[in-house]
Amino acid sequence: MDSASPADPHNMKRRGVLFVLSSPSGAGKSTIARMLLASEPELSLSVSATTRDIRKGEVDGRDYHFVSLERFREMVEERAFLEWAHVFDQRYGTPRAPVDALLAEGKDVLFDIDWQGAQQLHQIAGGDVVRVFILPPSMAELRRRLEGRATDVQEIIDRRMARADAEVSHWDGYDYVLVNDDVDACYAKVKTILAAERLKRSRQTGLIGFIRKLRTPAG
């Protein structure tokens, strides 16, 4: 999707970035996503739909669209999802329409989705997609973070831990892999990746016109 970028002094057109953050649950991707969204006005979050229960502190429509299994199935039938997957015996999906609208507005879009979603999105949108995987420094620290977050009962924490190894095994399906030891350092790296990806020649579709003008005798 092409759009003029307000952050660019030459107002040159560029393709929006589909920026995927994945991690085993508890490694810190939501924390980093929140920091990124607060500092990047050109980046908007894709709010997924899920059949799982709402957690304390979550807001329907902001963190997720919390829907029934029946509604989720209807949305699948209506082809309302760009991608969807089973995660922890629940269903999670990326609504298609808001992503199209954000790209048309010239925004980059942030996706907090798992490896299955990252893979599907890459199949659909190829070079527009940037996939970043966040690892915990150790599995013991991952458990400490899940327990410290205090949003899930012990049984759910155990299930998330049991799945963590399988999640980590998909590390090679990503363009960038980071260890979230110090949250500020990891966030700085994610920001650097986004900045560099925005500058890629393949995204700077306005360059051709700019160069043509630059090379005319009066340019």
Ligand code: ADP
């Ligand atoms: P995820 O979205 O990957 O499930 P969260 O962002 O919810 O994980 O982080 C899980 C918990 O770990 C939260 O309580 C968060 O504040 C904490 N956390 C995140 N990054 C770090 C870090 N680098 N060091 C210590 N705690 C962290």
Ligand code: 5GP
């Ligand atoms: P949580 O229940 O902790 O919010 O999320 C569980 C997992 O589901 C996380 O790995 C998260 O990234 C993933 N997830 C959230 N939304 C989507 C989605 O729309 N599609 C896919 N494939 N995964 C998602």
